[in-house]
Amino acid sequence: MNHQKSFLPYPSNGIRLLKGSFIFPEVLTIAFQDSCFPERAPFFQEYIRGALGMEVVLGDESNNPVLLVNEKNDVLDEEGYLLEVTPVGCTLASGSWRGIFTGLQTYIQLAKSNKTLQCCKISDYPALSWRGLMLDVARSFCPLEELLGIIDTMALYKLNVLHWHVSDDQGWRFPVDGYPALLSEKHGYYSKEEISYVVSYAENRNIMVVPEVDMPGHMIAALSAYPNLSCTGGPFTIPTGEGIFRDILCVGKSETIVFAKKVVDTLCLLFPSPYIHLGGDEIPLDRWETCPDCQHRMQELGCRDEKALLGWFCNEIASYAREKGKSTILWSDYVDASYDSTIITQVWNPLLGKHRRTHSDRQVIKSDYFHSYLDMSYALVPLSRVYRYGKTVQKDTKRNKKVVGAELLLWTEYLDTREKREAHLYPRLLAGAESFWTKDPLLRYSRFKRSLEHVMKQVLGKQSGLPEPSSWDPLLLVQCKERRARRKRVNRNSKEAGITL
Ligand SMILES: [Zn+2]
Structure with a gap:
């Protein structure tokens, strides 16, 4: 008892x-x-x-x-x-x-x-109203059965948002009318019927599905099918592994704006959620600097630089989405006062925009690189750190009422099998789930660990590839060493994207 x-x-x-x-x-x-x-x-x-x-x-x-x-x-x-x-x-x-x-x-x-x-x-009752998991199915395709299993587990532990990252440089996973070449049988995608099934399966389980199509960067998969949407005309090869790629949507061409709006139309039709995520992160702007179409668009709009052109594009698409009843979420990388105030930001790198003036009227979702990236090893992001993250975000919500909640993120550049994905998700998903739900005074890691061992045996025991309890919280020494390496990686990625820390 x-x-x-x-x-x-x-x-x-x-x-x-x-x-x-x-x-x-x-x-x-x-x-x-x-x-x-x-x-x-x-x-x-x-x-x-x-x-x-x-x-x-x-x-x-x-x-x-x-x-x-x-x-x-x-x-x-x-x-x-x-x-x-x-x-x-x-x-x-x-x-x-x-x-x-x-x-x-x-x-x-x-x-x-x-x-x-x-x-x-x-x-x-929950401490945070937005308790999400971001699942990247673009870098590695997640078969339907596995996806439904993840939704089941999210429901068991009271997570309520599936942030579904359905396109990226490495893959495009959903149909858009008029653009059939986006899909590839070989690499996998979800049909409209499958997407509707996932959405209603999740809705029955108190989970809202928020789709993400990252634009105007992270678009090589789309550009390889439709090179006319780029500045250079291609050709492009779909990459594998991680990276930030220079070729992005050419926002100087009207056909690109038509495409971006068609994508929004499709998301609006397939996903009843009042939110859509349009990415907006890691955008090298140098192609735009030398593209006559982009330069012409800048002149027409009176943009002082390419960053202003990016702001125009994001506002244009967010405003189109708003007309269709959707609130837009963007990664916080470039969002400043020139962006529409209804745009919600999601913070992945707390170092970006550290000195930027905060906009108190903008809603925020937290998903800190250092605490919530479940694709990292347990040495980099140990179980106890994920557990602590909910506490931190709960404190943030007291200071800033615009913080709506937090997400755990599973990027899949290197997680190309179900076994690897499950080993990275569990048990850290459960640590995040408790720390997002349970009010701070009652968050106790020692009690959580006891419950977890009980639950892992009882509920998750049948899944393969789960890590051993001894690896959940590795030695501090390893953490320090790898933390430095991780910091370097954030800096390098940001620099490559032209982002000033
Ligand atoms: Zn261009």
């Missing part, structure tokens, strides 16, 4: 233990009070059946249900919930389906922990 070990993330208000106990029957009867959430009931039933592997029947509140779901509007946070275990059964209450779903994860963890539960009350 050790409740403490059962929860991951740990509830933000802790657990109030009560007298008495509850014994799980062989068959689970669930009921929805006053027929609340009618359209979700069949999914809810099926989800519990799958998670607990037991018979689940739908009843009504007069049948003494083992689990009673209640729509209760005084639960303040949209994802907050109340879960109560009494000797006769459990009640799960929230004002929204999102809260019911997050509470359901806690219920499932409890149900899996023991057949006999000590009675308790849990009142829980």
Whole structure:
């Protein structure tokens, strides 16, 4: 009956233990009070059946249900919930389906922990409203089955945003009408039907899918199919491995603006999320300096330099997206006061723009290179560091209300197999998930480690390639040495992109 070990993330208000106990029957009867959430009931039933592997029947509140779901509007946070275990059964209450779903994860963890539960009350809500994972499927394609498995794991640990990086220099993974050559059977892509399936699969699990198409840089895959969209006309070869490449979209050509807007149209059609991510990072500007079309566009617009042209392009596309009801997210690299104030920034390199004036009206998502890059080795980004990151961001939200949350990032230049991706994701995904959800006073790494070992055996045990616990937190000496190497790499990448630190 050790409740403490059962929860991951740990509830933000802790657990109030009560007298008495509850014994799980062989068959689970669930009921929805006053027929609340009618359209979700069949999914809810099926989800519990799958998670607990037991018979689940739908009843009504007069049948003494083992689990009673209640729509209760005084639960303040949209994802907050109340879960109560009494000797006769459990009640799960929230004002929204999102809260019911997050509470359901806690219920499932409890149900899996023991057949006999000590009675308790849990009142829980998230510390951060944006709790994401960025998955790069452009550098290495992630097959659908694996992707759905990642969504399942995100749902279990209450992450709520899948930031889906669907194009980059190394690959283009979704169809755009009128541009069939973007796709390659050999390298893999998702059909429109598959994307819709992923979006609704995630939505059912309280996960919003935010697509990212990085522009005007990180475009070699598109330029190799349509070299007319570049400044030089190509030809281009799709690269492998990491790097920042000089060839980017030629924003002086009207056909490029048509293409960029068509991409936005497609994202709007395929993804119901109110947000789209348009990248905007690591953009070497030297092709534009010598391109007659780009120079002509600059003259026409009265741009003083290529950076101003970049600002114009980003504002133009963000404004087009806004007309279609979407808020644009950009990596923070180049965003300054000339960028539309509704653009949300995502910070990957906290050293960039360190001395730049902060714009208090701009929303911010945190995903610090030093804490949240899960493609790094455990020596570079150990488990404890990922866990600490949520604490830091929670402090940031107190200082700046515009910080909406944080993401963990999995770039895949070198993670070309499922085994490698899983070894890098787990268990660090769970450290981030708890530190993004659980309120700071209750974030305790020692308790998290105990829960984690329990969970890794029970839930993730079947996955292959998971790292051994001994490698989760490597020696400090190794960290110091590799940290210096990593800092060098950030500086080099930034310099190559023409970014001044
Ligand atoms: Zn150009």
